[in-house]
Amino acid sequence: MEIIKNPNYDFLGKGRFFIALSLALILGTLALVSTRGLRYGVEFSGGTQLIVRFQNPPEVDQVRDAVSKVSPGAVIQTYGDPAQNKVLVRIGGHEGPAEGQGALDKQVGGQEAPPEAPGALDKQAVQVREELGKSYAKNPVTEFSSEIVGAVVGQELRSKAIQLTILGLLFQLVYIAIRFKGGVWGAAAVIACLHDVVICLGFLAVFGYEITLNVIAALLTLVGYSVNDTIVIFDRVRENLKLHRKDPLTKVLNDSINQTLTRTLISNGTTFLAVLGLYLFGGEVLRGFGFTMAIGILIGTYSTVFIAAPIVVWWTEWQAKRSKPGAKAA
């Protein structure tokens, strides 16, 4: 069985169109993130997040009434499979998914700022637990999980995440540049990869996913696999450049993309299937991870074919033009 027989598409010829498309997506993401902001999970924004399991199916409204007595403005929602009687309570930080709008920096200087005094970190969690026992006593709490993060820790983690992603990309660039004996290859792979990460963030913002540690892990993994994908093509280019010395770079690149096209589609397809399993069955905690990976694989496949290769061609042509004496650009 084969999905495509002897593919021979002109990927580079349509380069301009796809670059424009990508630029539009990136600008859209930047606009979205700068106006609406990203919604951060409790580990980045600071605050308190509780998962409470009740003996019987909980009435969310009554839980909300009870919780708002001690923590007005807390977000209450059913968590995971409704049959598991779990409710998520989110206090401090931003407003959470129920309100839809992300308000990233609201907690800074506001009254919702999480407590940092010694021993007071878990004050709200303890209060909520006590209040639920008092005001919602007919449905006892059977289990109580909490995640409480001081605002300072959250901010540290946020800058660490950005730092690590950038450093990770830089190292990839260096590795590829060394392996392929040319900065342009590394730069192209890394630009394609950066492109994937940014657009992924855009999708996360549009679909209202929180940036949690798991999502960051997914993004960093994508950094690895997006580059991985590009390398497969570049390796083929390297091989073909030796075999067909006379062909122009554009043709070699295009042939290489075509030759590896089936592999690109199949490999990414299987990974996509695996990640889809995570998204569908991985439960609440892994849903954001699964979503990020799934979107990232789709975008990664696209950028491998349509973004990384044209960058190499343009860069090389531009270099050739510049080094040629008497050329128009000089």
Next chain:
Amino acid sequence: MSSLENPFVLWLVLTAVLAGLAYAFIRKELRTKAVLYGGFLLACAVLVWPPYEMNGKPGKLRLGLDLRGGMHLVLQVVIDDALNATTDDAVQYTRDQTTRKGITLSAVTRTSPTTFTVEGVEPARVKDVRDVLRDYLRDGWELREPGEGRFLAQITEPNQRQIKERTVSEAIKTLERRVNQLGVAEPVIAPHGSRGDQILVQLPGVTDVEAAKRVVQRTAQLALKLVEDQAPTQEALLQAFQGKVPDHLEVAKGQGDTPGQPVFYLVRREAIITGRDLKSARVGIDPQTNAPDVNFTLNPAGADKFKRATGANIGRRLAIILDGEVFSAPTVHGQISNEGVIQGRFSTQEAEELAKVLRAGALPATLRPLQELTVGASLGRDSIRSGLMASAAGMAFITIFMLVYYRFSGLNAVVALLANLIILLGAMAYFGATLTLPGIAGVILTIGVGVDTNVLVFERIREELRNGKTVNAAVKNGFERVWITILDTHATALIAAAFLFQFGTGPIKGFAVTLVIGLIANVFASYFVSKFLFEWVLGKSQAATLSI
């Protein structure tokens, strides 16, 4: 049968069986490879068996907090506490010495956690003060004299760093002793973060989270000090001293006889005994009220001091101060040598916790919680269930796809995947790596990406076949040509995974661990094992077709 319980014996037996099978069914030149690869896979399988608790035997896979429940705390050591204490000691010493030598000066004050000043020294005695200070502040202090009878002392930077390191490591030791008393299996207590003042405490499987937190976080600095005076407010207490606390005294608050009405005590600054003088502590019962209390005994040095102090102060009151709060202030009725009682309005549990922390010793500084994560055990089980579901779904999707698309060769890829999984789990069990929920995601991702290696090879083989190569040559070329690509792709993925490690502990580290091990296992399974399977099935004969 019982000798098979030993994993090494079990492995030897299984490998011997495998060698026998290889001798019977595999042609000569492949036998060594078959036994080598098979032996390795068997070793991994034996290492990880049983993966989870089975028939009362503990599972070999270490589950993370998010899967088995428990508590994760990041605590900041308030280093200023330790610096304050060091500076306070120096201030106290300076006061004592100058008083003893009859030197008049207006004040010795701590101006910051690391500095103190001496002011208004009479001109004739400036040299004496200098000698006192120089003598005490020889190491780790910087002394300046701006003139006019003033001195400025500051703890030097290296000494500050040293105090910080010492405080953190002392805190970790104390926490270890306390956690020991909680009886938690596999606790983690370690320095955390890059600034060097944070401690990570992980207590897997803890059910009473609140109690565990109290035991971990209580500073538990015990001090017995002589009471000078007592009053219902601080102002009333200081009336005799024009509202200013004299140098050698301090004010401590305590519970009064009526709840909600605190009592203030004026006590000597110098403690008769501290927590360091304790030998042990245990819960007792007050014979008069039947309320729980905490009895302590002193070590020989402490007992000696206590005996002298109580003998000299019969009829006076002694405040028992814990973390700055006066718990009780009994009157000394006679000379006591090595025992004492702390009374308060304790519940039995509170008294037990207090005895535990006193036994384990005081923390050198306050611990401020920065991050707290607790996971209930049944929520952990939910996560395990969804993780397994997702793995099974991902595995099923891929198996079906590979079999449909590559037919018989697809089976080869599926076998390679299973081998990958066995190595991954075996290595995790061997290294004692912790499996977290994101770690399970990493396993699934490894499954997905592991196929990539097979796909690369298979597509290349198909290409070679299209170009008219024989089956055996196509397979050989296919594997050879993609080797470099596989190295490059795995190297870049490893770079990315290495950065995930930098997030430190917790679930993400679990993810990075599975990713790294999975990537390395994948090279072996999807390349070498898969290649072996092809060679074995194709045989020496020049097969005309390949089901791919």
